[in-house]
Amino acid sequence: MSVDPLRHIPEATVNRLPLYLRALVEAAEGKHPTISSERLAERAGVNAAKVRKDLSFLGSYGTRGVGYDVEGLLFQIRTELGLTQDWPVVIVGVGNLGHALANYRGFGARGFEIVGLVDNDPSKIGEEVAGVEVRPLEELGDVVSGTSPAIGIIATPAAVAQDVADRLVAAGVSSILNFAPTVLSVPSNVSVRKVDLAIELQVLSFYNQRQSETGAAAG
Amino acid sequence: MSVDPLRHIPEATVNRLPLYLRALVEAAEGKHPTISSERLAERAGVNAAKVRKDLSFLGSYGTRGVGYDVEGLLFQIRTELGLTQDWPVVIVGVGNLGHALANYRGFGARGFEIVGLVDNDPSKIGEEVAGVEVRPLEELGDVVSGTSPAIGIIATPAAVAQDVADRLVAAGVSSILNFAPTVLSVPSNVSVRKVDLAIELQVLSFYNQRQSETGAAAG
C-alpha cells in the first residue's frame, strides 16, 4: 500500500520536517501557491541547501525554476510524519506540568488526541482535567488498549519515571516523551525523546558564563 | 582569574555535561569516592569512550587505574557550566505553562533564581505565583536591570514571542529558553534554546508510524 518503499531518511532530517511543516502551514495562508527553498529556509530558520537536501529524501516534489508546491509539499510531509491519522496520547502524572500539557491547545489541532490522564495519587483520581477524567495508574492498560500504538508522556517525578516507562511499554505504547529528569531504559523498538528543563538551563548557563567572561574586562 | 584560558569545548560535549552532573550527584550519595568512565556512562545513558573524550576537554581530572574523583569532577563540571553562581531568571507569560515553570522545584535548588514573572494580560498583574508577583511586560527592564546577565524564558503564544524576545534582548538578557512554537531571530551574542512540544510529538509520530508499518503484516 505504501507509495514508496521505506527510503532511509536521516534522523537529522526527520527532526527538521516539523519545522518545514510549520513554515508551510504559515505560507499556505499567503497568496503564493509555490515557495522556493530560499524562502522556506528563512521561515524555518535553516539554510536553503539543507532544505533542498532534506526534501530530496522525500522524493522530487519541487519544480526547477519555480519552487515547491505548498499544498503538495504539506501533504507529503504530513504523510511522511504520519500525521494523516490521529495518534492517541496518554499523559502520566497530573501535577503542574501534566495540567499544563493536558490543557495545551494543539494536541487536537495537530492530530494528537488525549485518550487518558493517569496518576497514582488517590486524591486526584476522578478529577477532570481538560475534559478528561484522571484514572489510576493501574488502569493504564485499559486506557490505551485497542487503540493504535499510543504515545506516552511522562510528567512524573524522576523517582517513578522508570516504573512508569515500564508500565507504558507493557501497555503497548511505542513512543515516549519523557519530561522527568532521568535516563530511561526501554526496549530498542520503543522511541524515547526527552525534554529536560534543568539541562536546558544549565546549557544556557554555560554560554551565559562565556558571554560575561568575554564581555568583561579584556585585561 | 580563570584557571585555564578558554579551551574549546565542542557543543555536543556541553550538551552532555548536565547529564554527567546529574549522574555524579547521584553517585555522590553512594559510598564510592571515585567512579569509572564505564559506570558514569551507564548512569548518564551514553558510552564510556564518549565520557572519557568529553571529560578530557575539561582537563585531566581522572586517575588511571582508579577512575574519576566524584567530588572533584562535580566541582569541575559545575564550574565549567557556570553553576557556582546564581543566575537570575525571568519568565514571560504566566499561562498554564508559565505557572508550571514558576512552580518547578529545581530552579532554586540548581542555582537559578526567579527574579521576575511578567505578563501583558492586565487581569494577571499583581497576582502572586510561586511567591513572585506578576508584573506588566513594560517593566521587564526594571526586573532584570542591575543583575548579572539574566536568562529569559518565553512561555507566551507564538504570535508575541518575537516581540518578547526583542524586549528581552533590549533588557540585556543574554540567553533565552523559548517554549513558543516559532523561530526567533536575535543578535548572534544571544543564545537561544527551544523546547517545542509539537515538534517532539511529530517526530515521535514519524517513528510510531514506521513502527506500525514494519510491525504489521509482512506480505
Added chain:
DNA sequence: AGATGTGAAGCGGTTCACAGCT
C-alpha cells in the same frame, strides 16, 4: 533566467584501540 536536485568536499562528532600512567 531561475530554482531544484545532487555528487563531492568539508567538518564535527563518535568510536576504536592502545599507549601511558597509577
Added chain:
DNA sequence: AGCTGTGAACCGCTTCACATCT
C-alpha cells in the same frame, strides 16, 4: 592489572557548486 587520555579511523551531516530541468 586496571582505567584514563588520546591519536586515528570512521561516520553522518552540512555545505558547496553546478549540472539539470522548466
